[in-house]
Amino acid sequence: MLAVMEKELRMFFRYPLRVVSSIIVGIVFLVQFIFFGQAVLGGRYSSMLAASTGMGDYPTYALIGYVLWWLFTSPIEAYIFGIRRELQRGTLEINMLAPLRTIKFLIGLSLGWILIDNVLMGVVFLFGVCLFKIPLSWGIILKAVPIFMLAFVAFLGFGMIFAGLVMLFKNIGALGQIFEFLVMFLSGVFFPLNVMPYWVRAVGNAIPLTHAINIVRGVFVGKSYAEMASSLQALLLLSTAYWLISYGIFRWAEKITRVVGYGGY
Amino acid sequence: MVATELRPLWAVMVKNWRIFLSYKIWFVSDILMGLFFVAQALLIGIGLTGERNSPALQKLTGYSDYVAFAVLGLMVLFFGLTFLSGFVWNVVDELYAGTLEYNFAAPMRRPTFFLGNVLLRIVMTLIYLIFYLVLFKFLFNLHLNFLAFIKAVPVLLIGALGMIGLGMAAAGVVLYLRDPGPFITVLEMLVFALSGAMYPLSILPKGLQIMAKALPYAPTTDAIRKVVAFGYGSAKNEIVYLIVISSVYVLFGYVAYKWSEKQARVIGLKSY
Amino acid sequence: MNAIEVRELKKSYPKKIPLPLRRVEWIEAVKGISFEVKKGELFGLLGPNGAGKTTTIKMLTTLLEPTGGEAKILGYDIKRDAREIRKRINLVAEGERTLYWRLSAYENLKYFSRIYYVPKNKEKGRIEELLKLVGLWERRNDLVMGFSRGMKQRLAIAKALINDPEVLFLDEPTLGLDVQSALFVREFIKKLVEEHKKTVLLTTHYMAEAEELCDRIAIIDHGKIIALDTPEGLKRMITDEDAVEIKVKDFAPSKLERSPFRMAVVKEDASTNMLLLRGQVVEEELPKLVEWLVRRGAKILSVEQKEPTLEDVFIKLTGRAIRD
Ligand SMILES: Nc1ncnc2c1ncn2[C@@H]1O[C@H](COP(=O)(O)OP(=O)(O)OP(=O)(O)O)[C@@H](O)[C@H]1O
Ligand SMILES: [Mg+2]
Numbered sequence: 001m002l003a004v005m006e007k008e009l010r011m012f013f014r015y016p017l018r019v020v021s022s023i024i025v026g027i028v029f030l031v032q033f034i035f036f037g038q039a040v041l042g043g044r045y046s047s048m049l050a051a052s053t054g055m056g057d058y059p060t061y062a063l064i065g066y067v068l069w070w071l072f073t074s075p076i077e078a079y080i081f082g083i084r085r086e087l088q089r090g091t092l093e094i095n096m097l098a099p100l101r102t103i104k105f106l107i108g109l110s111l112g113w114i115l116i117d118n119v120l121m122g123v124v125f126l127f128g129v130c131l132f133k134i135p136l137s138w139g140i141i142l143k144a145v146p147i148f149m150l151a152f153v154a155f156l157g158f159g160m161i162f163a164g165l166v167m168l169f170k171n172i173g174a175l176g177q178i179f180e181f182l183v184m185f186l187s188g189v190f191f192p193l194n195v196m197p198y199w200v201r202a203v204g205n206a207i208p209l210t211h212a213i214n215i216v217r218g219v220f221v222g223k224s225y226a227e228m229a230s231s232l233q234a235l236l237l238l239s240t241a242y243w244l245i246s247y248g249i250f251r252w253a254e255k256i257t258r259v260v261g262y263g264g265y
Numbered sequence: 266m267v268a269t270e271l272r273p274l275w276a277v278m279v280k281n282w283r284i285f286l287s288y289k290i291w292f293v294s295d296i297l298m299g300l301f302f303v304a305q306a307l308l309i310g311i312g313l314t315g316e317r318n319s320p321a322l323q324k325l326t327g328y329s330d331y332v333a334f335a336v337l338g339l340m341v342l343f344f345g346l347t348f349l350s351g352f353v354w355n356v357v358d359e360l361y362a363g364t365l366e367y368n369f370a371a372p373m374r375r376p377t378f379f380l381g382n383v384l385l386r387i388v389m390t391l392i393y394l395i396f397y398l399v400l401f402k403f404l405f406n407l408h409l410n411f412l413a414f415i416k417a418v419p420v421l422l423i424g425a426l427g428m429i430g431l432g433m434a435a436a437g438v439v440l441y442l443r444d445p446g447p448f449i450t451v452l453e454m455l456v457f458a459l460s461g462a463m464y465p466l467s468i469l470p471k472g473l474q475i476m477a478k479a480l481p482y483a484p485t486t487d488a489i490r491k492v493v494a495f496g497y498g499s500a501k502n503e504i505v506y507l508i509v510i511s512s513v514y515v516l517f518g519y520v521a522y523k524w525s526e527k528q529a530r531v532i533g534l535k536s537y
Numbered sequence: 538m539n540a541i542e543v544r545e546l547k548k549s550y551p552k553k554i555p556l557p558l559r560r561v562e563w564i565e566a567v568k569g570i571s572f573e574v575k576k577g578e579l580f581g582l583l584g585p586n587g588a589g590k591t592t593t594i595k596m597l598t599t600l601l602e603p604t605g606g607e608a609k610i611l612g613y614d615i616k617r618d619a620r621e622i623r624k625r626i627n628l629v630a631e632g633e634r635t636l637y638w639r640l641s642a643y644e645n646l647k648y649f650s651r652i653y654y655v656p657k658n659k660e661k662g663r664i665e666e667l668l669k670l671v672g673l674w675e676r677r678n679d680l681v682m683g684f685s686r687g688m689k690q691r692l693a694i695a696k697a698l699i700n701d702p703e704v705l706f707l708d709e710p711t712l713g714l715d716v717q718s719a720l721f722v723r724e725f726i727k728k729l730v731e732e733h734k735k736t737v738l739l740t741t742h743y744m745a746e747a748e749e750l751c752d753r754i755a756i757i758d759h760g761k762i763i764a765l766d767t768p769e770g771l772k773r774m775i776t777d778e779d780a781v782e783i784k785v786k787d788f789a790p791s792k793l794e795r796s797p798f799r800m801a802v803v804k805e806d807a808s809t810n811m812l813l814l815r816g817q818v819v820e821e822e823l824p825k826l827v828e829w830l831v832r833r834g835a836k837i838l839s840v841e842q843k844e845p846t847l848e849d850v851f852i853k854l855t856g857r858a859i860r861d
Contacts, residue, residue: 021447021454028454035464037309040331042321046313058313174294181301190305191312269654276651280640287639363634367696370598372623373652441554530602532551533595 006112019120026070026124033190034062034132044132052192055217059132064216065189067125071152072187072209073180074117075159078110080176083166106163143219151212154239158208160246164253187213208242211235273373277381281355285389299339299397300404306335306463307405325465327494332405337493338462340397341486344390344421345428345460350453351386352379352432357445366534375526379436383429416497417489420504424485427511430518431481437525440534461486481507481514538612540704540736541574541597545606548592566592568760569606574738576703579730581751582740583847585859589760590740591631594708597738598628610704624654627697628706633713635693636681642668642692643677646699653700667695671725687718694725705729707739711746719746726750742859744847756851763854771850778817780843783826785812788835798826801858803848811838816852817845 037058038044050056086109129136165172184190186204193201193210204210211231218228225232285292310319310331323329359365368378398414401407435452439445459466459477466477466487477483484507491500549563567589574580582590595601597608599619608615610622629635636645646664655663668674671691681689690710697705710726711719727750729735741747747754748768755765764771782803787810790802800816818826827837851859 017444017447017451021450024451024454028458031458032463033305033309035468036306036331036335037313039322039325039464039468040310040319041313042319042324048315049313052312178294178297181297184301185304185308191308195308195312272657273652273654276648280637280644280648283644284637284639362637363630363632364637366600366630367635367649368652370600370623370628371649371652372620372654374620378652527602528554530600532554533592533601 022117022120023123023127026120027127030063030066030124030128031131034059034128037062037190049192052194053217054223055221057134059128060134060220061217062190063125063128063132063134064220065187065213066128067121068148068151068209068213068216069180069184069187069189070121070124071118071148072155072158072183072212074114074121075110075156076162076176076180078113078117079106079159079163080166080173082106082109082113083163084173106160110159110163140220143225144216147212147215147219150235150239151208154208154212154235154242157239157243157246161242161249164246164249167250167253167257183207183209186210189213205234206238208235208238211238270374270377273377274381274384277378278385281382281385284358285385296393296396299343299393300400302339302463303332303336303401303405307332322465325467326490328490330408332401333407334490335463336397336401336407337490338460338486340394341421341424341489342457342460342462342482344394344425345482345485346453346456347386347390348383348425348428348432349435349456350449351382352429352436353439353445353449353452355379355382356436356439357449360440360534369534379433383432387425413493413496417492420488420492420500420507421485423504423507423511424481424488427481427485427507427514430511430514430516433518434514434521437522440525440529441532456480456482459483479510481510484510538576539573539609540576540578541572541580541608541610541738543573543593543597543606543608544571545569546571546593546596546603546608547605548589548596548601549604550592566760567596570755570757570760570762571606572755572762572765574736576736577730577734579726579737579739579750579752581747581754582738582757583742583744583747583754583851583859584740584757585742585857588742588757590742590757591708592760593757594628594706594738594740598626598706599623624700625702626704626706627653627700627702629690629693629697629708629710631708631712633686633689636689636696638682639680641678641680642673642684645681645692646695649696649699655700663699663701667698670698671695672721685718687714687721690714690718690722691725694722698729702735704736704738707737709740709742711741711743723750744851744859748847754847756847756854758851758855764850768847771847772845775817775845775849775853778819778845780815780845780849781818781823781826782839782841782843783814783830784838784840785814785830786810786836786838788812788830788833792833796829798822798829799853799856800826801852801856803858815843815848815858817849 037046041058044058045056046058047056049058049061053061055061083106128134162172162176165175185196186200187193187207187210188204193204196204211234214231215228215235218231310317317332318329319331320329322331322334326334328334356365359368369375398407398411435449439448442448459469459473459480460482461477466474466483469477484503488500488503488507491503497504546567547565547569548567549565551561551563553559553561555561570589570593572580582593584590592601596603597610597615599615599622603615611625613621613625615622637648640648643664646667647660650660650664665674668677671694673688673692673695676684676688681692684692694707694710697707707726711722714722723746726737726739730737739750751768753765753767754771755762756771757763764774783800790805790812793800793802793814798816798818800814802812803815804813806812823840827840830837848858851857
């Protein structure tokens with residue numbers, strides 16, 4: 001598994017411009033919406049936002065949402081592009097034949113990507129913190145880290161659904177992207193969910209990202225874990241549920257591909 | 266000469282159209298992209314202020330309807346990216362497909378090849394834009410004066426010249442890069458951030474503002490927003506500046522592309 | 538008038554992009570070659586990988602700028618009259634990815650016919666004729682993506698005939714094709730020259746192909762022409778002796794460099810550690826060669842006499858064999 005990961009890392013750093021471009025894309029995306037919000041507000045504090053979510057500072061609000069969204073999407077992309085690339089190179093079948101268990105291979109494949117992706121996310125986060133002068137303390141960071149880990153486990157399970165889908169449908173890159181953007185609306189990344197109709201909020205609650213964002217925002221305004229118990233519970237519950245569901249889907253997809261063949265690209 | 270080039274020109278357009286049609290999903294995701302940004306803008310605005318109008322924005326730009334502001338900016342941006350990305354991706358796609366060489370080996374004149382591309386893209390983008398306008402009008406109850414909008418088209422065309430120039434220069438660079446994808450992305454993002462599509466440039470740090478002014482996008486956006494809101498008379502300064510910068514880019518793009526094409530014949534086209 | 542005239546043609550590639558003020562090293566890919574191709578002739582450039590064949594073709598088809606020397610196609614200078622040349626020639630480039638895979642066979646030809654200024658009233662008829670000629674008429678509306686390697690190559694050849702060129706350049710036209718497709722392509726090339734009176738310049742690194750097809754062959758190695766003659770003429774260089782093939786085991790090929798015999802490695806099988814050596818040895822010398830080999834640890838598996846081929850010409854000239 002380590003070998004697979006190392007291969008991915010090496011592939012990535014052979015193209016340093018890729019690193020730069022990923023970071024710039026990340027920054028531009030973030031800055032775009034925060035600047036827009038500030039232009040509309042004529043400042044950074046929104047009492048509307050404070051009333052509906054408990055956090056009034058828009059840059060902080062948006063940065064948290066964005067960073068977690070990034071964490072959420074990176075397993076999805078890792079699975080989709082990892083598998084697709086293997087398909088393109090025609091090496092998937094060979095790797096599948098290797099004694100390594102398929103699922104381990106997949107996680108190895110995606111962990112490399114996720115690791116890189118999250119380092120990039122870190123860079124963008126720090127950039128955002130500096131640019132928008134986000135108040136940050138060690139206490140907050142220490143309290144947020146466990147939440148990030150927990151959320152990450154949940155996201156990893158959620159993303160696995162896509163691993164199954166790629167095996168079945170091969171070319172779902174665009175679909176994955178559309179889904180990722182849709183989640184931005186469903187999970188309240190850049191705006192409070194109370195502007196959305198009831199049913200959208202209901203769907204949003206089924207996505208682990210929504211709860212993770214809520215908890216971390218809570219941490220930033222100084223709430224204790226106990227005050228956010230319901231969100232924590234939801235996150236744990238969803239995490240288990242998605243691991244089970246996606247594992248099932250993946251096994252099923254694998255069985256089907258064995259029957260119909262991996263197919264060329 | 267013009268008459269003999271018409272058939273090849275048409276052929277290039279038809280070919281690109283056919284190829285474009287064969288990527289269906291990306292087509293959908295393109296359309297959704299525009300929707301995504303405008304909807305996001307609306308929801309952020311409402312979530313933060315609870316209203317459809319923003320006095321703060323009005324003070325900065327003269328627009329109080331922030332959705333209209335974003336729509337105009339995004340439309341110019343999309344239009345502009347058509348040239349940059351269109352040009353560059355076209356070269357890259359042909360390089361990847363391995364077909365650029367056969368095109369260059371044919372007697373068709375080089376400008377025909379590029380013009381065919383750009384023309385198709387302009388037509389397609391205009392269709393996109395009209396589609397967006399109608400869609401947004403119904404979805405977001407957008408109040409844009411269509412007549413004012415049509416009045417702004419000449420400004421858009423002036424700006425387009427500059428954007429084409431930039432696109433040609435970028436296409437020239439791309440002929441040599443081993444891995445052009447990230448280069449193009451960085452360029453696109455730079456344009457995105459500095460085009461003033463979603464926010465007034467005055468909110469940016471000084472250095473970035475100057476950079477923004479030096480690219481043809483933000484000046485186009487500024488001039489168009491002014492023309493749509495206040496008419497030609499009050500936008501004179503913006504328009505003059507736009508004409509100057511567009512001419513500079515046209516010249517620069519032409520020279521840069523010529524140079525790089527000559528280089529390509531010295532070092533050989535990259536093959537992937 | 539000759540169809541192609543090449544004089545002292547040279548090409549160097551820079552190792553890096555030569556930006557202004559940047560010193561770059563240059564690699565000499567073609568080091569001054571000269572030859573002529575008569576009208577209606579089938580001329581072959583034969584050489585190993587990296588010999589400079591593709592580079593030469595690209596210069597002659599105006600895709601690359603020569604570093605020095607000059608060349609004329611149908612009397613037009615390749616530097617000054619590029620467009621006139623392009624109208625009158627066509628090429629099949631190396632490799633598989635040269636056509637639009639996302640278009641159908643018919644659409645591809647239609648596109649190329651237009652960028653080659655084929656008159657409107659001739660377009661339909663010519664495309665149909667060409668598609669039938671290469672046996673793709675039934676598949677004309679299928680995307681090229683789904684074509685086999687051989688079909689793609691046949692379509693590329695049809696494309697190369699779209700403007701009814703006087704001179705045709707073919708870069709390794711049978712490379713990577715299955716036996717049957719390669720046979721078709723070779724027969725087709727012969728027909729083009731014999732029946733349609735085209736001038737053809739082709740490159741290849743298959744000896745047999747060059748020998749079978751070409752009226753004259755230039756053997757090119759490291760960017761230089763080291764021999765130029767008809768296949769018979771070339772073989773006459775070596776008819777006084779026979780060729781020998783020796784199969785040996787456990788022998789390091791590097792030792793051949795200091796041998797008094799001109800032997801080259803034709804095949805190498807790393808897994809069984811076997812080598813096939815080939816070269817020219819007069820009968821009296823043969824025992825000496827065997828002894829020489831045995832003394833250096835080689836186990837002799839077989840010794841065979843062979844008819845001399847172009848391979849032997851190349852070995853004699855360079856001490857190496859052309860291999861894939
Ligand atoms: N674009 C390029 N930039 C730098 N060097 C090049 C380029 N193209 C070719 N070369 C070098 O020039 C030499 C001749 O290459 P060329 O492709 O002409 O050989 P070839 O005879 O066609 O070989 P093959 O049988 O492999 O096709 C080689 O050493 C190659 O590495
Ligand atoms: Mg070659």
